[in-house]
Amino acid sequence: MSSRDKTGNLRQFLRVFFGRGILVQLSLGIILVFVLAALLAPVVMPYTPFEQDLTQLFAESPAKHLLGTDNIGRDFLTRLMYGAQISLFTSLVSSIWAGVVGIALGLIAGYFEGFISSAIMRLMDAQLSIPALIFSMVLAMVLGQSLLGMAIVIGVGAIPGYTRMVYGMVLSLKNNDYVTAALLVGQRESMVLLKHLLPNCFAPLIVIFTMSLGMAIMVEAGLAYLGVGIVAPTPAWGVMVSEGYKYLTLYPRLAILPGLCVMLVVVAFNIVGDGLRDALDPRLRGKL
Amino acid sequence: MINFILKRVLISLLVVFLVSLFVFSIMHVLPGDPVRLAMGFEATEEDVQRVREELNLTKPLVDQYFLWIGGLFRGNFGNSIVFHRTVADLLSERLPRTINLGVPAMVLAVIVGVGFGIISALKRGKWMDQLITLISTLGAGTPQFWLGIVCIYTFAIGLKVLPMQGYTAPQTDFPLFLQKAVMPIFCMAVVMFASLARQTRSSMLEVINQDYIRTARAYGISEFSLIFRHALKNALIPVITIIGMQARVVIGGSLLVEQVFNVAGIGTMLTSAISNRDYFVVQSCVLIISLFTVAANLVVDILYGVIDPHIRESRN
Numbered sequence: 001m002s003s004r005d006k007t008g009n010l011r012q013f014l015r016v017f018f019g020r021g022i023l024v025q026l027s028l029g030i031i032l033v034f035v036l037a038a039l040l041a042p043v044v045m046p047y048t049p050f051e052q053d054l055t056q057l058f059a060e061s062p063a064k065h066l067l068g069t070d071n072i073g074r075d076f077l078t079r080l081m082y083g084a085q086i087s088l089f090t091s092l093v094s095s096i097w098a099g100v101v102g103i104a105l106g107l108i109a110g111y112f113e114g115f116i117s118s119a120i121m122r123l124m125d126a127q128l129s130i131p132a133l134i135f136s137m138v139l140a141m142v143l144g145q146s147l148l149g150m151a152i153v154i155g156v157g158a159i160p161g162y163t164r165m166v167y168g169m170v171l172s173l174k175n176n177d178y179v180t181a182a183l184l185v186g187q188r189e190s191m192v193l194l195k196h197l198l199p200n201c202f203a204p205l206i207v208i209f210t211m212s213l214g215m216a217i218m219v220e221a222g223l224a225y226l227g228v229g230i231v232a233p234t235p236a237w238g239v240m241v242s243e244g245y246k247y248l249t250l251y252p253r254l255a256i257l258p259g260l261c262v263m264l265v266v267v268a269f270n271i272v273g274d275g276l277r278d279a280l281d282p283r284l285r286g287k288l
Numbered sequence: 289m290i291n292f293i294l295k296r297v298l299i300s301l302l303v304v305f306l307v308s309l310f311v312f313s314i315m316h317v318l319p320g321d322p323v324r325l326a327m328g329f330e331a332t333e334e335d336v337q338r339v340r341e342e343l344n345l346t347k348p349l350v351d352q353y354f355l356w357i358g359g360l361f362r363g364n365f366g367n368s369i370v371f372h373r374t375v376a377d378l379l380s381e382r383l384p385r386t387i388n389l390g391v392p393a394m395v396l397a398v399i400v401g402v403g404f405g406i407i408s409a410l411k412r413g414k415w416m417d418q419l420i421t422l423i424s425t426l427g428a429g430t431p432q433f434w435l436g437i438v439c440i441y442t443f444a445i446g447l448k449v450l451p452m453q454g455y456t457a458p459q460t461d462f463p464l465f466l467q468k469a470v471m472p473i474f475c476m477a478v479v480m481f482a483s484l485a486r487q488t489r490s491s492m493l494e495v496i497n498q499d500y501i502r503t504a505r506a507y508g509i510s511e512f513s514l515i516f517r518h519a520l521k522n523a524l525i526p527v528i529t530i531i532g533m534q535a536r537v538v539i540g541g542s543l544l545v546e547q548v549f550n551v552a553g554i555g556t557m558l559t560s561a562i563s564n565r566d567y568f569v570v571q572s573c574v575l576i577i578s579l580f581t582v583a584a585n586l587v588v589d590i591l592y593g594v595i596d597p598h599i600r601e602s603r604n
Contacts, residue, residue: 023422122299122302122303122306123306125299125303125582126303126304126306126307126310126578128536128581129303129304129307129536129577129578129581129582129585130307130311130536130574130577130578130581131536131537131539131540131543131577132540133540133543133544134539134540134543134558134562134574134577137543137558137559137562138311138314138315138562138570138574139314141314141318141562141563141565142314142317142318214429218429218431221431221433222431222432222433222543222544225431225433225544225547226543226544226547226559227559227563228559228562228563238431238433241431241433241434241437242433245437245548248437248440248441248445249445252441252445255434255437255441256434256437256438256441259431259433259434259437259438260434262431262434263426263429263430263431263434266429266430266431267425267426267428267429267430269429270425270428270429271425274425
């Protein structure tokens with residue numbers, strides 16, 4: 001492919017991606033705001049998420065604390081920003097690790113027929129027959145409730161999505177002439193898988209990756225809300241909703257704002273994912 | 289045909305077997321002693337040991353696994369370590385609550401989701417389509433527990449038109465059941481609605497652009513019968529797969545929704561059972577859920593095979 005074709009493709013991609021209207025741009029903006037909030041939290045905020053000011057319980061004056069304080073006098077905005085750090089970190093780590101494992105399993109299952117292939121795919125079926133939240137809860141008991149532990153647990157839940165997709169792609173691609181040709185000229189099977197089959201899965205993979213970022217944040221928040229994920233006093237959004245729920249009547253912001261953050265980020269990732277799907281490969285519309 | 293069905297059944301059994309191995313080994317690998325946890329630290333070592341023996345927890349793991357599976361076949365799901373009751377007893381008490389919220393939620397989601405999906409596809413690109421797409425995107429991204437809390441804040445605390453939490457059986461007091469159930473049902477339905485509306489829209493679009501629909505239209509068949517008699521039948525095939533998978537969405541959602549609305553159903557029971565390592569409750573419940581999902585998928589799969597020889601061929 002010449003470099004002119006490449007820039008042409010890129011321009012075409014950007015045109016379709018941003019041409020989907022204000023929602024995609026708004027979503028990218030939301031993601032950017034949360035990423036900045038997560039990165040800048042330690043720099044711009046004068047408080048730590050754990051620091052208590054016992055003279056300022058449930059403070060609501062924006063003078064000292066922009067969004068007030070919580071039930072034990074911690075700065076609420078600071079906690080929300082650190083919450084973004086936790087959510088984005090777990091979702092990124094879990095999606096990357098799920099992607100690596102899921103893609104590898106999908107390539108193997110798709111390329112090698114017979115026992116290995118069906119063993120892998122039946123394992124995926126088994127996992128998909130248990131609700132994601134229950135699966136992660138059980139696994140979280142083993143791997144612990146640390147940040148990294150949660151990321152791994154949530155990632156395991158996302159593996160079947162990648163595996164099934166790559167499996168399907170490889171099955172439909174592997175009988176193409178170019179694969180046969182590559183094998184005939186003596187390329188190793190592992191090279192054929194990585195150099196010829198994997199790049200064809202690129203477009204749907206990007207989409208699944210974006211979507212799984214949102215899904216991971218959702219599962220992380222749900223587990224934290226139930227008290228079986230990341231636990232207090234870590235300022236995960238789910239933990240904050242569950243703590244704030246007790247004071248819903250008088251101080252609704254404590255429960256409602258962290259949940260709103262979850263929703264904004266998840267919806268933003270989903271909309272960007274949809275946009276990417278249409279821009280990268282219109283044939284995938286409605287299939288992912 | 290018999291071959292096809294037999295193969296699907298065998299594969300399904302294998303999947304359920306894998307789930308049973310997974311949940312059994314995970315629960316028993318965990319550190320910590322559930323019997324000690326349940327009986328408290330004042331209980332003597334002899335008493336704790338006696339209960340362990342009663343529950344067969346002192347036997348080798350392989351024996352425990354087969355005792356558990358063997359029990360399942362005789363309708364014995366084991367005993368709850370925490371509640372001192374049989375799992376079957378607990379289930380018969382709690383399952384109706386989850387079903388009474390989950391089934392109406394599913395019915396609501398299917399009707400509204402499929403309906404909106406069809407409207408969306410027929411009005412493609414118009415404001416109606418965009419609105420429905422926006423609603424389902426928002427619905428798919430809203431955490432259920434948060435939606436529940438927002439509902440409680442709006443309708444119970446703010447407008448004071450609905451009770452905050454709790455559950456009343458419909459046979460005890462039906463109007464009260466409705467009042468208490470409307471918010472949890474809504475929260476559970478929203479998530480299912482989103483995926484159903486999206487799937488219906490895209491498969492409907494795929495079908496109405498096909499040649500046979502254009503031909504039918506050229507023959508002068510009315511638009512109504514075109515959509516409902518010809519297009520919908522084919523468009524609904526992938527939608528039915530999604531409906532078949534909703535059982536796990538109902539149960540998964542019940543974990544969060546029951547917690548928010550303080551309903552003593554399967555969801556809240558599982559949450560506490562997992563944290564307390566209540567082996568038999570977790571093992572048996574997870575297995576039942578997975579059995580249910582696998583069975584639903586199996587039925588859908590076999591029905592496809594019966595309806596459509598292409599699918600039978602490709603999966604054989």
